[in-house]
Amino acid sequence: MNVRNATPDDLATLEGLWKALKAEVPPPAHEDVDPATELAEIRAIVDSGLGWVAERAGSAIGIALALRRGERVGRITGLYVVPAERRTGVADSLVRAVAARLAEDGVETIDLEVMASNSAARAVSARWGFRDEVLVLASPVTALVERLGVEAPTTSFGSIHVQTDDADVILKAVEMFVPRLLGRSTGSIVTQPRTGYVTVYDDACDRDPAMLRRLAKEISARTGLVVIAIGVEQEALVRMILFDRGGIVDEYASVPEFHGSLPPGEVVALNANPVVVERYTGAAQAAVRAAAPVARVPSDLPPARELLGGLASVVGLTGADHGWADAPADDQAIRIAR
CATH class of the missing domain: 3.40.630.30 (Gcn5-related N-acetyltransferase (GNAT))
Known part of the structure; x- marks a missing residue:
């Protein structure tokens, strides 16, 4: 050979x-x-x-x-x-x-x-x-879409709600923190108080949910106020986080393992705690349980925007159904362009 x-x-x-x-x-x-x-x-x-x-x-x-x-x-x-x-x-x-x-x-x-x-x-x-x-x-794309319960990609948006009537304090915080924390941001919006909350929207926070959480944590830490970050990630996942003086006191994710597998303890921790939510927002515990379901895949839940609207209503948040890009014109809102 x-x-x-x-x-x-x-x-x-x-x-x-x-x-x-x-x-x-x-x-x-x-x-x-x-x-x-x-x-x-x-x-x-x-x-x-x-x-x-x-x-x-x-x-x-x-x-x-x-x-x-x-x-x-x-x-x-x-x-x-x-x-x-x-x-x-x-x-x-x-x-x-x-x-x-x-x-x-x-x-x-x-x-x-x-x-x-x-x-x-x-x-x-x-x-x-x-x-x-x-x-x-x-994997065939159609089979993957069916199993994951998601259709095509992907809009994310969110808002930050601060328990205060002092919009000027929050405006100053946003003007100070956003350039340093978020880098490239087209603009922010700070509203006058609505139902006990001043609401913040930001372009960078819409593009990256991690930035939404980061800004919410910083505002809470520097002001000592209760802050709620809430939004939709990739049109599939609803997330709500409560901060008090910069620390997370409760976190809810509608599909805890949407971004990957987690240890069982972490999955449980992402279920909304009705007792904590009631203490910070006044929402009835039974109503919180009903408005904050969790599932293995998004298709087992109502559409994310519908779920977000119901949860925001229960905890008393106004304007949580949109982000910076979709914020309506409002004479009471302060728009910060960058």
Whole structure:
């Protein structure tokens, strides 16, 4: 048995064995494979000197194809041995030739792609020393959307409600904190007191719910006031956080594990505590329980905006159904442009 570099005269042989490989191990059903493109890639590999043919008695019995993926990484893109010649060391010899050539070129690591269902190839590659580094997972989009209960992406918005009648204090806090905390913000809005709360909206807080929480915490810490941050994340998750003197006293998330798995204790902690909410807002405990359900996926709950509206009404918040971008014109509101 002899292993040698492939030449342009071997293209018909390489293409035939490549097709045999694809017939034996088809690509994933979700991939669109263009035969013409694949054959052109084989020709380019041969021209680069990274194609090999294994022969016995003048007949081709296996091929190996490789390429450079960077200065230090190479990839085996194709490896095939005809069935009658398997388990005779042909594949070992082909990979040895690939490794020797890439090592000469300064390559430090070689990778290869193997179908998860190809147990034989996975066993052989493990024997050679290959180990799982990256798993590529695939799912039909429609099935994923159905399981997650979300449709397309994604609007987030929120508002900050401060228990005070002194709008000037909150205005000064916003003017001081927003440039430092939130960075790039198009503008903020501070309302006059409504039902016992001064409300704050901000462009950066709409774009990033984490910024909403950060600004709410800072306002509470610096003023010593009770502050409620409430909003919708990605049109799917309703979140409400109560701050007192900068500390979180209660947090509610309608889908606790929307952003990823959490320890059981943290999941429970994201259920609204009716006793705490009543103490800080005066809302009846039974009403809080009814307005703050939790679920595993968004599709098990009412639409997020509907859920937000009901919860805001129970705790006495006005204007929580929109963010900065959708805030209506209001002569009583102070708009800060940046």
